[in-house]
Amino acid sequence: SVLNTPFANAGPNQSITAGSIASLNGVINSFNTSGVGSIWLPDSLVVNPFDDTTNTVNLLVSTSFVLVAVDTSTGCSTTDTTIVSVSSTPLTTTISTSADSICQGGSVLLNVNATGGTGNYSYSWSPSGGLSTPNAASTNASPATTTKYFVTVNDGLTTTTDSIEITVLPLPGVSINFPDTFCVNEPAMVLSGGLPLGGSYQVNGFTAINFDPS
DSSP, X not given: OOOOOOEEEOOOOEEEOTTOOOXXXXXXXOSSSSOEEEEEESGGGBSSTTSSEEEBOOOSSOEEEEEEEEETTTOOEEEEEEEEEEOOOOOXXXXXXXXSEEETTOOEEEEEEEESTTSOOEEEEESOTTBSOTTSSXXXXXXXXXXXXXXXXXXXXXXXXXEEEEEEEOOOOOBOOOOSOOOTTOOOXXXXXXXXXXXXXXXXXXXXXXXXXX
């Protein structure tokens, strides 16, 4: 005798963004008086693989899901397939900085730009010492010595790490041949002879070329 096979419909194809879940709305039926069972494959990517209507786990790549219907009395089976297309790009990061090198005592702005993935990003900079906001996309860094900073970005499903090195330049030694004492009513003195060459002079916090002891 020829036995009837059960009916299975896996539902229409669909598209989701990376890291999202998809609803699987299958329909099964048996042409016999007995029941019919079902399973979704791959079952590891389905929340309840033995339910014809269920959800997938968070998906990162496009996947074909097969609904298998089995007649419990005859053992006859049939399948149907639906495709869940994941439309997104992998999680990537790019670090930018306001300067690759700073003088001792200075600071620099670090910024990481994340794209792709789920779009739900969290950030972690290390080493965190000397950082204003180590858990934000942008942070001010004030390293005492040359330091390589790492930033880890997580989108809830995947993690990526990037790095950048900030060079700390030592402050130059400064000297000037300048008298310690002055006579009353002595005329203003031209500021010169300081080392290293090319610098500027300040008197009481203001840039100047002369010093008037009066």
